[in-house]
Amino acid sequence: MPALDDVRVLDLTRVLGGPYCTMLLADLGADVVKIEPPGGDFVRETPPFHDADDSFGGYFQSINRGKRSVELDFNDAADRREFLALVEDADVLVENFRVGTMEKFGLEYERLAEINPQLVYASMRGFGDPRTGASPKQHEPAFDLVAQALGGVMHLTGQEDGPPTKVGFGVGDIFTGVLHAVNILAALHYRERTGVGQFVDTAMYDAMISLAERTVYQYSYTGEVPHRQGNSHPTLFPYNAFEARDGYVVIAALGDNHWQALCEAMDRPDWIVDYPRAADRLENREYLREGITDWVSEHTVEELLDVLEEGVPCGPVQDVADVYNCEHARSREMLIEATLPRTDETVTIAGTPIKMAKTPPDPGERAPLLDEHRAEILRCDPIAELDRTKKHEADSNPVGVSDGGAHDD
Structure with missing residues (x-):
């Protein structure tokens, strides 16, 4: 029995941080329904692509495994009704739009909580949400690079005589996504005790300050700004x-x-x-x-x-080639095979570091094709679905989910 096999998650997130968070929940057994705008999460189009399939690239495959996909246009009243019907039975909703985006569609937390008081609504933004603490930056867009720069991570990374350097991987996204999963699980535990859901929020800027915690206490204790020093440590040697x-x-x-x-x-x-x-x-x-x-x-x-x-x-x-040849990585199932759609080929992606003795996580199947699970999720009427398809074909410029041209990663 997977640890979260009784949890349904509505995943409205895009790019990296939010999808990484919901992937962790899917690995733990949650039913994660990825709700995508017309055309899908734009990361689907990000390379590299496999020669045997171009449905989506490695970026999308790596962080969306084990999820189901349905395509909804929140500008369409019928699609909004479909979404609200899904909210009624959901346990968690995760989104990483900029502040105010869901309000534009009348789908803000307060309305959804009226429909489902047990819902855990989890927002992941660059600078947080006014519901948990106002910030003058909350209407600004953010990506991993911005979060690393603002949170002090870049300032402390790199050689002493070199420029500020971002961490090679997207820690602004990944670390925030991990904290967001912790946030969600804590809210689910509270709901288990009280029967009441809540709004939870994890900000990328906040997460980077937390990640750079050493600089915070050093500055307080010494009054000096810590400086870059390559691979060495300020207080430990060798x-x-x-x-x-x-x-x-x-x-x-x-x-x-x-x-x-x-x-x-x-x-x-x-x-x-x-x-x-x-x-x-x-x-x-x-x-x-x-x-x-x-x-x-x-x-x-x-x-x-x-x-x-x-x-x-x-x-x-x-380097990663060395990791592929490492017995530890294989024996701990940190390199797993994911299938490609419409082919027998497989690709290797990172496994889950979460290990449990009684309810071991299962990284699940490949990432979903866009709208692949519409029929099973929405229980669509075939005639209505045909009408919907004709409507979309007749519209040469379909309007997708808009958040003012920018979003938090």
Whole structure:
């Protein structure tokens, strides 16, 4: 029995953060219905595409697995009625439109809560929602890059003498999506106890401040703005990446036992005596870093791992090809196969890191085709559906869900 197999989620989100959140819920067993505007989530058209199929690209496949799709035009009164009928039986609604978008269609939280008082309405925006805390930025659009910049993540990322640098992956979206899933699960737990749903909200800017929590307390304690320092750490040593003969390794010898093991591997027993405490090592980090750097540079990555892995937290700096060849990734089912529509071909996508003994998550099937599940979700009348199809074909410029030309990712 999946942990969330009694939960139905209406997913109105697009791009990355919101779909990642609802994908986690789908992995846990929730029935996630992806409600898409005419033409669908525009990420469907984002490459790379597989040679055997061009229905949607890898971006869409990776974060929309296990969901069902129905296409609705909120400018159409009949489609709005269909949506409201779905709300009656839903447990969760997730959207990442800009503030005020759902109000334009008369589908705001307050109206939906009248229809279904148990509904958990979850908004994920760049700068939050006035219902949970007003912000002067709430009508601005936001994407991952903007959130990383504002939240202090970019300022602290990169080499000391280099420019602010975004994290290579979309942490502004992904981390916010994970927090949003936590937010939703907490609201469902509250509903289980009280029978009452609620409005919940996770802002990308807020999430990035939370992710950069170290800078917040450092500034408070010291009065100084933390600066970029590459792969090193301001208060821990050795904690860095070092260049070997054929690659890079990271070494995090923080405990005294780790330090002793590292010194023994380097044949530097004198360092164990001279720098016995973490404070000693931090105070002399420049000298010690130079010695570790020289020692590492004389060995291959494999040689270093052979002598360090048992006693020192360390690892190679891997690229994705290395991850594919890693026994851990395969045995932990972190690389899974997803089918392509209308073909027997499969592609590899990231699995779920959420592991449970009694209710193990199931990453589910491939991502859905646009409107693939209309009949089973809306229980459509064939004649009415034919009329609807003719109406759309006659309209050369169908009006889709609009939010003023911008949205939160």
